[in-house]
Amino acid sequence: xxxHLLSMHDxxxxxxxxxxxxxxxxxxxxxxxxxxxxxxxxxTVVNLFLENSTRTRISFxxxxxxxxxxxxxxxxxxxxxxxxxxxxxxxxxxxxxxxxAIVIRHxxxxxxxxxxxxxDAHVINAGDGTHEHPTxxxxxxxxxxxxxxxxxxxxxxxxxxxxxxxxxxSLSLGLVKMGAxxxxxxxxxxxxxxxxxxxxxxxxxxxxxxxxxxxCYVLRVQKERQRLEYFPSVREYARxxxxxxxxxxxxxxxxLIMHPGPMNRGVEIASDVADLPESVIEEQVTNGIAIxxxxxxxxxxxxxxxxxx
Amino acid sequence: xxxHFVIEGARVVDPAAGTDAIRDVVVSGGLITGTEAAxxxxxxxxxxxxxxxxxxxxxxxxxxxxFEHKETIQTGTRAAALGGxxxxxxxxxxxxxxxxxxxxxxxxDLAAAAGLCDVFPVGxxxxxxxxxxxxxxxxxxxxxxxxxxxxxxxxxxxxILRNALTYAKAFPVEVVLADHAExxxxxxxxxxxxxxxxxxxxxxxxxxEAEEIAVARDxxxxxxxxxxxxxxxxxxxxxxxxxxxxxxxxxxxxxEVTPHxxxxxxxxxxxxxxxxxxxxxxxxxxxRDALRAGLADGTIDAxxxxxxPHAVExxxxxxxxxxxxxxxxxTALAVVLTExxxxxxxxxxxxxxxxxxxxxxxxxxxxxxxxxxxxxPANLVLFDPEESWTVDAPFASKARNSAFLGRTLTxxxxxTVLHGAFTVAGGKPTx
Numbered sequence: 001x002x003x004h005l006l007s008m009h010d011x012x013x014x015x016x017x018x019x020x021x022x023x024x025x026x027x028x029x030x031x032x033x034x035x036x037x038x039x040x041x042x043x044t045v046v047n048l049f050l051e052n053s054t055r056t057r058i059s060f061x062x063x064x065x066x067x068x069x070x071x072x073x074x075x076x077x078x079x080x081x082x083x084x085x086x087x088x089x090x091x092x093x094x095x096x097x098x099x100x101a102i103v104i105r106h107x108x109x110x111x112x113x114x115x116x117x118x119x120d121a122h123v124i125n126a127g128d129g130t131h132e133h134p135t136x137x138x139x140x141x142x143x144x145x146x147x148x149x150x151x152x153x154x155x156x157x158x159x160x161x162x163x164x165x166x167x168x169x170s171l172s173l174g175l176v177k178m179g180a181x182x183x184x185x186x187x188x189x190x191x192x193x194x195x196x197x198x199x200x201x202x203x204x205x206x207x208x209x210x211x212x213x214x215x216c217y218v219l220r221v222q223k224e225r226q227r228l229e230y231f232p233s234v235r236e237y238a239r240x241x242x243x244x245x246x247x248x249x250x251x252x253x254x255x256l257i258m259h260p261g262p263m264n265r266g267v268e269i270a271s272d273v274a275d276l277p278e279s280v281i282e283e284q285v286t287n288g289i290a291i292x293x294x295x296x297x298x299x300x301x302x303x304x305x306x307x308x309x
Numbered sequence: 310x311x312x313h314f315v316i317e318g319a320r321v322v323d324p325a326a327g328t329d330a331i332r333d334v335v336v337s338g339g340l341i342t343g344t345e346a347a348x349x350x351x352x353x354x355x356x357x358x359x360x361x362x363x364x365x366x367x368x369x370x371x372x373x374x375x376f377e378h379k380e381t382i383q384t385g386t387r388a389a390a391l392g393g394x395x396x397x398x399x400x401x402x403x404x405x406x407x408x409x410x411x412x413x414x415x416x417x418d419l420a421a422a423a424g425l426c427d428v429f430p431v432g433x434x435x436x437x438x439x440x441x442x443x444x445x446x447x448x449x450x451x452x453x454x455x456x457x458x459x460x461x462x463x464x465x466x467x468x469i470l471r472n473a474l475t476y477a478k479a480f481p482v483e484v485v486l487a488d489h490a491e492x493x494x495x496x497x498x499x500x501x502x503x504x505x506x507x508x509x510x511x512x513x514x515x516x517x518e519a520e521e522i523a524v525a526r527d528x529x530x531x532x533x534x535x536x537x538x539x540x541x542x543x544x545x546x547x548x549x550x551x552x553x554x555x556x557x558x559x560x561x562x563x564x565e566v567t568p569h570x571x572x573x574x575x576x577x578x579x580x581x582x583x584x585x586x587x588x589x590x591x592x593x594x595x596x597r598d599a600l601r602a603g604l605a606d607g608t609i610d611a612x613x614x615x616x617x618p619h620a621v622e623x624x625x626x627x628x629x630x631x632x633x634x635x636x637x638x639x640t641a642l643a644v645v646l647t648e649x650x651x652x653x654x655x656x657x658x659x660x661x662x663x664x665x666x667x668x669x670x671x672x673x674x675x676x677x678x679x680x681x682x683x684x685x686p687a688n689l690v691l692f693d694p695e696e697s698w699t700v701d702a703p704f705a706s707k708a709r710n711s712a713f714l715g716r717t718l719t720x721x722x723x724x725t726v727l728h729g730a731f732t733v734a735g736g737k738p739t740x
Binding site: 087088106111113128129163166169193194197 | 509513626627630
């Protein structure tokens with residue numbers, strides 16, 4: 001594995017398998033009464049959240065704490081960033097404090113790569129702009145593999161605003177890497193024109209796609225994008241592309257319904273569809289902690305070994 | 310140094326006179342006084358070097374007044390001199406905007422005090438470059454302005470552009486309206502060329518059609534009004550085609566291209582290098598090749614730097630938050646020599662024409678661009694076409710946001726002569 005995790009491009013198929021296998025062993029830790037192992041005792045993990053995301057931050061915080069690392073949360077609202085400090089100065093401060101790993105969430109695409117130029121710490125991308133969100137992609141792969149037994153040959157539709165979705169980018173790159181068949185579904189204004197170049201299919205007809213799926217992965221509708229007139233209304237979006245109860249009924253019996261959260265119930269996914277037994281949305285959240293434990297463990301080299309940097 | 314000197318044995322490349330030959334050039338009292346070595350003249354060894362008319366830049370952002378933390382007239386003109394320039398057009402997007410004669414005079418006076426390069430202030434087309442109402446062009450023409458531009462933005466309102474091109478016909482001298490041709494509705498909010506790479510990088514795009522639409526609009530208005538249009542920093546193949554067609558139909562249009570658009574493509578942005586962020590963006594290899602072909606066949610008249618200095622902390626920001634632009638004055642000649650002349654895409658004389666003769670003509674800078682003949686003002690550049698160097702800070706410019714940082718270029722300015730005085734000698738600024 002590389003020193004950092006910035007993009008799914010950083011991982012080989014072998015790396016992905018190793019991360020998922022490691023996560024499987026950490027998954028068990030979460031079921032214990034005392035949910036903690038000493039693997040990263042004495043190591044410092046900084047959650048640098050320059051864009052708000054309570055869910056992802058909590059997941060990383062729990063992952064680091066369950067590995068016994070010291071965790072610092074640095075978020076935009078409560079920090080010098082709010083006073084106009086640059087990302088570089090923030091990075092140099094964290095460097096001076098001896099961070100071993102920095103988990104960065106930022107509204108600007110490419111900021112995790114920029115961060116690696118200023119710090120020696122291992123950098124984990126926890127979502128950068130409309131670029132990538134590789135830990136989300138990995139936890140989704142983990143969930144699919146655990147539920148369906150394999151990734152190769154899985155037929156997966158990713159439905160929604162693919163154009164602006166860092167989740168869709170990371171997940172589709174990961175799925176293609178692992179041999180799955182991916183179809184992007186959504187209004188043509190929200191599907192990147194070069195999507196076929198990623199090794200994925202494109203469809204604008206959700207009803208034609210759903211009956212053949214192993215996984216229907218529904219993306220959150222970014223409501224702020226609506227203003228930009230990518231589609232006429234939330235109402236029309238729900239009608240043409242939402243996973244309604246009628247569409248969910250067309251899914252094969254074994255198929256999973258997934259969503260990266262937080263959901264807009266009644267928009268991209270009908271409320272009762274989100275609560276079906278086929279929906280594994282809460283499992284995704286649980287698996288996210290195990291995946292993030294696995295990544296911190298693998299990048300920081302585990303207990304008793306010196307970091308590579 | 311003496312004001313009476315002879316440059317001996319250089320290859321004189323002077324497209325305005327149709328000259329390309331080794332000969333001596335004597336300078337005295339600010340003028341070219343002959344080609345025969347004269348008594349008492351200081352001798353400068355030009356053997357193995359090229360002597361050409363001083364370079365002329367149609368597109369420099371000097372940032373003063375208002376943005377002196379990025380560049381000043383002093384540092385910007387020193388960068389120009391070091392790059393071989395003897396005349397530059399200073400863009401109007403200062404604070405206050407150069408939209409009235411007082412700023413024109415102030416910029417020119419500061420440049421004269423620095424004494425490093427002749428500066429031709431560009432006037433804004435609209436008041437405050439806000440795109441709403443015409444600036445007082447007549448007053449600025451009287452103050453010596455020959456080029457008007459709202460650069461940074463396209464003139465957003467076609468009616469304003471139409472009126473400006475029409476109004477400018479009233480003046481006794483030819484006045485050029487230069488447009489940054491990008492349709493704002495398509496380009497705004499974008500950070501790089503829209504295409505496979507922008508999607509992969511998660512960066513919002515500025516599509517090629519933003520330029521194609523604006524260029525088509527501008528050409529239609531120039532055709533209808535008979536006004537004199539100049540198109541800044543072309544970046545797309547289809548814009549080059551449109552200009553080629555318009556010229557063949559007699560539309561009064563000229564165009565420029567930057568060294569960075571002639572060099573880079575959107576594939577180079579995979580490192581999120583903010584020094585490669587510019588408006589319009591660098592585009593595909595096909596676009597770059599069309600720009601090179603357009604420069605070679607004369608569709609594109611001039612190479613212009615779009616020298617856009619920014620403070621270090623402004624460029625060391627997140628890609629989407631960093632301001633667009635690269636500095637270019639100190640590298641432009643070497644880039645053109647390295648990327649275009651050495652590979653044989655254009656002859657050296659065409660490079661000199663595009664970097665000196667043509668921009669001097671467009672700018673109305675009659676003392677620049679050659680010919681290197683008896684009695685002409687001695688505005689010259691002497692450069693070594695074989696010296697290789699690696700682009701690195703510090704620069705003479707206050708800024709260091711160069712897209713070319715770390716690249717090895719071949720060709721370096723040894724001396725620049727402004728009105729008979731050395732602004733650069735031995736490869737170093739003299740002041």
